Amino acid sequence: MADLVTLTHLTKRFTQQGGFLKPARSMTAVRDVSLGIAEGSVTGVVGESGCGKSTLARLALRLIEPTEGRVYHSGTELSGKELRAARRNMAMVFQDPYSSLDPRYTLADVLAEPYRAQALKVPTDRIKDLLGQVGLGQALASAYPHQLSGGQRQRAGIARALALHPRLVVLDEPTASLDVSIQAQIIALLQDLRTQLGLTYLFISHDLGLVRYFCDRIVVMYLGAVVEDLPSPAARPRHPYTAALVASNLSADPTRRKELSALRGEIPSAFTLPKGCAFAARCTRSTNRCLKESPSLERSEEAHAVACWNPLSDQ
Numbered sequence: 564m565a566d567l568v569t570l571t572h573l574t575k576r577f578t579q580q581g582g583f584l585k586p587a588r589s590m591t592a593v594r595d596v597s598l599g600i601a602e603g604s605v606t607g608v609v610g611e612s613g614c615g616k617s618t619l620a621r622l623a624l625r626l627i628e629p630t631e632g633r634v635y636h637s638g639t640e641l642s643g644k645e646l647r648a649a650r651r652n653m654a655m656v657f658q659d660p661y662s663s664l665d666p667r668y669t670l671a672d673v674l675a676e677p678y679r680a681q682a683l684k685v686p687t688d689r690i691k692d693l694l695g696q697v698g699l700g701q702a703l704a705s706a707y708p709h710q711l712s713g714g715q716r717q718r719a720g721i722a723r724a725l726a727l728h729p730r731l732v733v734l735d736e737p738t739a740s741l742d743v744s745i746q747a748q749i750i751a752l753l754q755d756l757r758t759q760l761g762l763t764y765l766f767i768s769h770d771l772g773l774v775r776y777f778c779d780r781i782v783v784m785y786l787g788a789v790v791e792d793l794p795s796p797a798a799r800p801r802h803p804y805t806a807a808l809v810a811s812n813l814s815a816d817p818t819r820r821k822e823l824s825a826l827r828g829e830i831p832s833a834f835t836l837p838k839g840c841a842f843a844a845r846c847t848r849s850t851n852r853c854l855k856e857s858p859s860l861e862r863s864e865e866a867h868a869v870a871c872w873n874p875l876s877d878q
Contacts, residue, residue, distance in 0.1 A: 565601070565602055565637075566599035566600060566601055566602070566635075566638075567600055567601065567602040567636070567637060567730060567731055567763050568599070568600040568623055568634070568635070568636055568731060568763075568765075569598075569599050569600075569634075569635040569638070570596055570597060570598045570599070570600075570619075570622070570623060570632065570633075570634055570635075571597050571632055571633045571634075571635070572595050572596070572597055572631065572632040572633070573593055573595070573596045573597070573598075573619070573622055573629045573631070573632035573633075573634070574591065574593055574594055574595055574596075574629060574630050574631040574632055575591070575592045575593040575615075575618055575622060575627065575629050575630050576589045576590065576591050576592070576630045577589070577590045577592055578590075579834075588834050589834070590833045590834050591787055591833055591836060592615045592618040592787055592833065593615045593618050593619050593622065593629075593787050593788075594615075594786075594787040594788040594836075595631075595632075595788065596619060596632075596784075596787075596788065596789050597632075597789075597860075598619075598782060598789065598792075600623070600731070600763060600765055601763075602730070602763050603761055603762075603763055604763060604764075604779045604780065605757065605763075605764040605766055605777060605778045605779045605780075606764070606765050606766065606778060606779070606780050606782060607766045607767075607768065607774035607775075607777065607778030607780065607781045607782065608620070608765065608766070608767050608768075608781075608782045608784060609768055609769065609770070609771050609774045609781060609782070609783055609784070609808065610769065610783060610784035610785055611769060611785070611830065612769060613830070613833070614784045614785055614786060614787065615784055615786070615787040615788075616735075616767045616768075616769075616784055617735055617736075617767060618787075619767075619784070620655070620733045620735055620765060620767050622634060623731075623733065623765060624653050624655060624731075624733055625641070625646060626655075636649055636652075636653075636731075647681075650681070651681060651727040651728070651729065652727075652729050652730045652731060653729055653730075653731045653732075653733070654677075654723075654724035654725070654726075654727070654729040654731070654732050654733070655724060655732070655733040655734075655735060656717070656720050656721055656724050656732065656733070656734050656735065656737045657720060657735055657737075658735050658736040658737065658739050658740060659740055660713060660716035660717035660719070660720050660740065660741075661708060661713070661716055663720055664708040664716060664719060664720065665708075666707065666708050666709060667707075668707070668708075669704065669705050669706060669707055670694075670699070670703050670704050670705070670706050670707075670708075670711070670719055671690055671704040671705065673708075673719055673723055674690045674693050674694075674719070674722055674723055674726055675690065676723065677723060677726040677727050678726065678727070681727065689726070690704065691704075693722040693723075693725060693726060694722060696722065696725065696756070697718040697719070697721050697722040697725075697752060697756075698718060698752065699715060699718055699719065699722070703715070713740065713741050713742070713745065714741060714742075714745040714748060714749065717737060717738075717741060717745075717749055718749070718752070720737075721737075721749075721752065721753070721756070725756070725760070728760075729762070730761075730762070730763055731762075731763045731764075731765065732762050732763070732764055732765075733764075733765045733767070734753065734764055734765065734766045734767060735767045736767055736768055736769070737749060737753070738750065738773070739768075739769075739770075746773075750773070750776075750777055753777075754777070764778075766778055771808045771809060771811075771812060772812040774796075775796040776796070778796060779795065779796075780792070780793065780794055780795065781793040781796060781798075783800075783802065783804065783805045783808070785804050785841060785842055786830060786831060786833060786836070786841040786842075787833060788841065788870065789860055789870065790802045790804055790805070790842065790860075790869065790870045790871070791804075791805045791867070791868065791869045791870070791871075792860065792862075792867060792868040792869075793805070793867060794867050798867055799875075799876075800875065801866060801867070801869040801871065801874040801875050801876070802842075802869050802870070802871045802874060802875070803842070803846045803847065803848050803871065803873075803875065804842050804845075804846070806875060807826050826845050827845055828844045828845040829844075829845075830845075831844065837854075838854070838855060838857070839852070839853050839854045839855045839856050839857055840853045840854070840856075840857055840858055840870075840871070840872070841857075848871075848873040848875075849873075850872065850873065852872050853872050853873070856872070858870045858871055858872050
């Protein structure tokens with residue numbers, strides 16, 4: 564299956580301005596990430612808060628530009644008018660369904676916004692179709708965001724993302740601010756829409772359990788870098804960090820509950836990255852080599868890609 568989006572050696576640094584007796588400093592949010600997103604697939608990106616997931620999503624959509632590396636859409640590096648036209652094929656659903664909607668806009672205005680941004684005529688029938696696709700009644704077209712529940716607002720955000728018939732939809736923790744029962748409804752809706760419309764999803768989350776349920780493939784990030792690329796949700800983790808994420812998931816079955824053991828140490832600062840493996844100080848399998856040399860993401864014929872000098876067996 565061909566890649567809809569290809570990310571090649573992406574790095575993104577943000578510079579913090581200095582001041583009186585305070586020098587400027589640079590933070591590396593994404594470090595040398597290469598990733599292909601196959602058309603029609605659901606690629607999950609998982610990791611702790613601050614690991615660079617959302618920055619990577621914005622780089623993939625070209626909402627921000629990389630410091631280093633390239634972004635290709637259907638094999639082409641877009642710029643200028645080409646990029647503006649291609650934005651009709653990309654969309655994003657944000658984490659907070661309230662702050663992502665203009666409080667001055669009715670729901671009909673929200674769904675018309677993508678057309679106005681592209682200088683297109685707003686099709687009235689399309690607005691009605693979008694409301695029906697996401698399970699909202701047409702009577703809500705005149706409602707304002709504050710009059711909607713959290714689940715209804717997120718459905719509105721999904722409808723807006725679908726307005727221009729995109730091929731790629733980035734889902735940036737779309738269920739994180741919702742109740743558990745509403746989360747299940749939103750995930751079921753996204754699954755149905757993928758089947759009906761042939762969408763490609765890039766799904767960002769810190770919840771590995773949800774990612775393993777929803778996604779075809781799982782990319783694990785730690786401090787801006789990809790440390791493991793699981794080809795399927797059933798694949799056994801090889802990186803100690805991924806194994807710790809899996810172990811931290813609680814089971815609803817009381818007979819399968821376990822005592823959790825927290826990772827030791829603190830996440831290093833993105834302003835002062837360690838010399839070797841970024842996870843070495845927290846890893847029970849680390850050696851002197853881990854403290855001195857940074858591993859690259861390596862894939863072998865026998866096992867999936869992992870950036871670790873002492874990986875776990877996948878058997």
